[in-house]
Amino acid sequence: MADERIDTVVWGTGNVGRAAIRAVAAHPALRLTAVITSSAAKVGRDAGALADVGRDLGVALTDDRDATLAAGPGALVYAASGDLRPDDAVADIARALAAGAVVVTPSVYALYDHRSAPAAVRDPIVAATEEGGSALFVSGIDPGWGNDVLPLLMTGLGSVVEQVRAQEIFDYSTYDQPDAVRHLVGMGQPMDEVPPMVAPTVPSMVWGGQVRLIARGMGVELDEVREEVERRALDETVTNVMGTFAAGTQGALRFEVQGIVDGEVRIVIEHVTRIHPSAAPDWPRPPAGADGAHRVVVEGRPRIEVTVEATDEGGNRAAGGNATAVGRLVNAIPWLRAAPAGLYDALEVPLLPATGRF
Known part of the structure; x- marks a missing residue:
């Protein structure tokens, strides 16, 4: 039987990225295929070791964004910060959407409620979802x-x-x-x-x-x-x-x-x-x-x-908050893959149970 899991990329290797790697690795409907890092020192490191999964995942960190997106992943968790680089974050997300990947992210605050987002932010994202036939869900990390x-x-x-x-x-x-x-x-x-x-x-x-x-x-x-x-x-x-x-x-x-x-x-x-x-x-x-x-x-x-x-990473509550916020995003990926192309908010994306996790 063919493996029907969704090929999923995590872009970012900080606090949110580590939680995203763990969430994708644990999800029975997803397959972690790549992790993008901006740190040359992390390139080549196994994602499982970075994220303290407890085992190697056989996925080496890469800084080659072009090759990663060219491979045609079905989904991308954008965990890179948008606090100090909002325009770059929007451009990165639009690029992934146009390549056909559904994207979940906490990094673009203006898109929490996409209906009220400025046109300068919303329009390129809408165009990218139309080009790629893809979907975007943005939800906060706070959480x-x-x-x-x-x-x-x-x-x-x-x-x-x-x-x-x-x-x-x-x-x-x-x-x-x-x-x-x-x-x-x-x-x-x-x-x-x-x-x-x-x-x-x-x-x-x-x-x-x-x-x-x-x-x-x-x-x-x-x-x-x-x-x-x-x-x-x-x-x-x-x-x-x-x-x-x-x-x-x-x-x-x-x-x-x-x-x-x-x-x-x-x-x-x-x-x-x-x-x-x-x-x-x-x-x-x-x-x-x-x-x-x-x-x-x-x-x-x-x-x-x-x-x-919520606690994670040895009882840390900040890590626990990050993990629950990321869990909400990652667990939405299969639903987004089945949904029509477009932008979605928290009232539209259902809160799904952790099916098949025991």
Whole structure:
């Protein structure tokens, strides 16, 4: 009998890429055929060793993008960062789509809700799906399901809903991503410098799509999307895996992207992040003993609160969050292969069970 698994490529070998390799290797309907890296030092290394799968996978990392796409994979997990190179990320994804691969990725924030994406981002992607007869699904790594399908599911358990709030609460002490933590989030930077992540309009650009998805799922019209940002300085110098963070520099960041309905704050995506547990002690915290969690709170009758903790790579919660976000994306690949060409969002792609995994 012919092997009917979908040939799948992972593009990227960082925190998200490692999780993607594990997810593809574990999926009974997928076959990992290539892993693309931008690091010359990783070329030739076995993907299983890189991703701590527990065995060699017989797939050597490559930096030859042209040959990988020319081989005609059925699917591609785009795990390369788009934070500092959004135009390049869109170009890479469009290239894979035009080659006929369905693509799943967390890397292009504007496409969380593709209906509201700027034409400059959306149009080349639509053209690429038409050229390749392919499909794209973008969902967040923070994780997307925690800001769209989980809140919507929880609202369906209540009678009266006054507000729905999705929170990511995280302590960056063990998260070894200094470029993102220092230069995007602003930890350890002067308080008179506004971090790029919360510069005016940026939170709405990144998370506004998820607010709009919740509104659409609940059948309500938004008056507007607002932002609120609060920052706290460190009272004392702290040190962690990323180095030293000086007293007086930013040690905690909290922001909300709010969906306003009939003049009231009804939908909220909230992030609460710290560089050390001592920072901003009065802000929401994860459960005791945890360094991070994702929480949904539905205010109403009844009041519903759900906290999700995931761990991976030796108990690391950041890795666990990455893994669940990647799992949502990778598990969607077979559905996307069967779907008509086009762009899909979290309300259109079903949340599928892990069939055949035991």
